[in-house]
Amino acid sequence: MSSSAKIPARRPAKTASKTASKAVAPAKLGLRQTRQRGVIAAILEAAPGPLTIPEIHQQALKAQPGSNVGIATVYRTLNLLVENRRAQLVILPSGDTRYEAAGHKGHHDHFQCKTCGKVFDIDACLLGLAHGAILPGGYRVEGHELTLTGQCPDCAAKPVKRMR
Amino acid sequence: MSSSAKIPARRPAKTASKTASKAVAPAKLGLRQTRQRGVIAAILEAAPGPLTIPEIHQQALKAQPGSNVGIATVYRTLNLLVENRRAQLVILPSGDTRYEAAGHKGHHDHFQCKTCGKVFDIDACLLGLAHGAILPGGYRVEGHELTLTGQCPDCAAKPVKRMR
């Protein structure tokens, strides 16, 4: 790890002006847009929830036939994306270390299926606790992480246990 | 540390009632009450919240002057306690792997101080979501894990950041 900057990101936009100024992180010059970075960022953007490193790595391999993508590159790229506020690290109660696209999608909770292990974003915040609230004992709340567990629709439809 | 849940299940958790008082889980046949196990269980019982392995290990060393306690024993004992429902594994959003006494104290949420990193039990469940509820999309909720973050009273009283 090292840089903290803002990378141009993928090329989703047609008329991508410059690397705007309202950027969250100060841009660091010298960052390069490589195929691997674009692929990894795209994978995160397309996911319905946070992905594990192995998942990201394998999807990257499939997306880049012929060209290898080292696991180290996956780790380095993810750290870079997190530093640039383009991705977010999520550690679940199950112990999974996952990453998800960040930004436009604000704070939200997660749901992990106990049957298949997959994780989905809950596009809402289920905790109606105001930040800044003081709990009995004097604990000042500034943020929270909530993960629901249960069964997803897919697994509910398939009585047969199939652990990914 | 990632992967999925722990529970390597070295040996099958047994069912028996050895030291059965109000014990939730029956003891395993042939289980022996050793000094190390008693110390580790006592440490968990006395804690105001979940502890990390290093914390448990160091407290065990201090509690047992003269006699060493191997880190492997700490791991093995904690797994054993979890299998017997005497302790519970808690993985926080920060990535901390911690253990806390289980049983009499039912489900509760946690609070982790962003300044000192300590974790406290919140003796209540802040999520008013009924288990069995179905979320939009068909996700059936069976459980949840909630961790609040912020500043604890101690750190609030000491403006100076002291990351221990």
Place this chain on the structure above:
DNA sequence: GTGCCTGCAAACTTTTTGCAGTGCG
């Protein structure tokens, strides 16, 4: 006395770092 436990160290797993070659800008 039996065999469950323990400490120590090696084995594993997951993540990070060092290098030299590669290709983006």
Place this chain on the structure above:
DNA sequence: CGCACTGCAAAAAGTTTGCAGGCAC
């Protein structure tokens, strides 16, 4: 063309397992 980026492999950090001896029962 220079230097950031990448893949590979070694290094670190965290957790588990194999053993021989110790101790609870």
